[in-house]
Amino acid sequence: MKTEPVKGFRDYSGEEAKKRAEMQKIIVETFEKYGFEPAETPVIEYEEFVRGDNKNDEAVSDIFSLKDKGKRELALRYEFTFQLKRLMQNKKLPYKRYEIGPVFRDEPVGSARFRQFIQCDVDVVGAEPRQEAEVLSAINDIFQQVKLNPIILVNNRQLLNEILESEKVKTENREQVLREIDKYDKISEKELKENLKKLGAEKIIDLLKKGESYFSKFESYKKIISLMDYCRSYGFEVKFSPTIVRGLSYYDGNVFEIKSKGIKETLAGGGSYTFDGTPCTGISFGLERLSILAEVNTKKESYLVISINQDREAIKLSQKLRKNNAAVSLFYGKPSKALEYANAYSINKVVFVGEKEVKNKKFTVKDMDSGKESALKI
């Protein structure tokens, strides 16, 4: 019997699992602080719906597909945004929701790439452009709380189109040109130019490097300037990067990408798009990648109540502590084993419940870090 996890899937336990749980707590709290409400959607959807209109989208070719007994053509969700098409119905706008949950992609795996990962997604349906800054601020907040320095890059899809238009790049080549531009940071400029030359767009790279003086003549650039301005009001900076493209084909306005030192993979991505004529904006990030760099405090105050042949009293005491919201485990056995147990699971307080304590109705708490004992107050 094979017990190992499937390629690209894995278990989390111990410290790692604690860290992930703690991070999710921070994420939920922050999203709610920004007025987003939670939503839960199915993992399985009709394949047709998952694919949507993005038939040419490479990412969509990486979906896991399956069939049920009724021979329905189904698929595992590979992101959350498309499900908004259903959630947004009959909602007063702007509808602000977040969702945290597993998504699945049948694609190559790597150290920071999995086939199942927890995606944390926030969107505003019925968004004004200035709400892009709100969404970015929420994400920035989360990153700050886990001691990360995010580098937030922004660009605009239409701006790229305008530039390709003005350079008279053939329509049929544009998609490929964008894909090449996206490689800007990965391959040498020489190589990039050669690739672009084949597509009749070798001048693009030099143009993108020109900066403000060149971009300001395009209408879409104003949207970037405006976004940068709003972000400054929130107290953080975003950086204009004309070479970020983003894959998901529904983006049609500003697009975002968050990077950080210490990881080559993108931490978060998002942008503005239009569903049923409604302008929306959203961003999402993967918990696993964030977790690689995040620093969170997983130490919590917790108790180990040790029953030394005083089970009834020990249980009573545990329940009292739990009523005060303490995290309590019970241990039946020898004190030396109990202390070892407490160390193994980083339980920082132990209470002995033995004949002596029960008789005197006095319990002492031992702090596992300092070794000091003090009277237990409930």
Next chain:
RNA sequence: GUGAAUGUAGUUUAAUGGAAAAAUGUGCGGUUGUGGUCCGCAAGACGAGGGUUCGAUUCCCUCCUUUCACCCCA
């Protein structure tokens, strides 16, 4: 998906064409109420399947895992 590398106890690392070693972790114990020290005992591995061979963990083949690159992406 393609190409390259990889695969030994839960984890980290040895050795070998001829009975697989250690550290750490785990379980039990050290005569029964105080820990991260120490001592003893125990359980625990050659990714899977084929082939070559008297004999394969070691050589060969296939598959799988992991890692890297391409493609794309959180």
